[in-house]
Amino acid sequence: MPEVKLYSTPTCPYCRMAKDFLEKEGVTFSVIDVSEDVKAAQEMVDKSGQMGVPVMEVGNTVIVGFDRETYRKALSDAGALSSP
Numbered sequence: 001m002p003e004v005k006l007y008s009t010p011t012c013p014y015c016r017m018a019k020d021f022l023e024k025e026g027v028t029f030s031v032i033d034v035s036e037d038v039k040a041a042q043e044m045v046d047k048s049g050q051m052g053v054p055v056m057e058v059g060n061t062v063i064v065g066f067d068r069e070t071y072r073k074a075l076s077d078a079g080a081l082s083s084p
Contacts, residue, residue: 002059002078004029007044011035014066015054021068027080 006022006029008015022029034041034053041051048055048062056063058074075081 001028002080003057004075004080005032005057006030007032007034007040007048007055007057008053009033009035012053018054018056018066018071021066021071025072025075025081027075 004022004027006015006018008018008031010033019031032040032044034044044053044055045051047057048064050064052064054066056071056074058078058080061074061078063070063074072081
């Protein structure tokens with residue numbers, strides 16, 4: 001099972017939507033609060049080239065923003081979802 005990380009902030013509505021989506025799909029993931037962790041924020045920028053959140057990392061795939069279908073495809077391709 002690939003590691004799934006969600007870089008987010010507490011006040012970001014799209015981050016909340018991303019968390020809700022992952023929870024609904026039964027995906028195990030870690031939340032990284034980039035408003036509290038400067039090192040993690042820099043890591044996110046280095047990986048994504050973006051300063052905005054949410055940023056989801058599934059294995060080696062990095063997705064900027066919230067897009068259910070893009071999330072579903074990346075999670076399915078990585079074997080993190082039982083069905084596409």
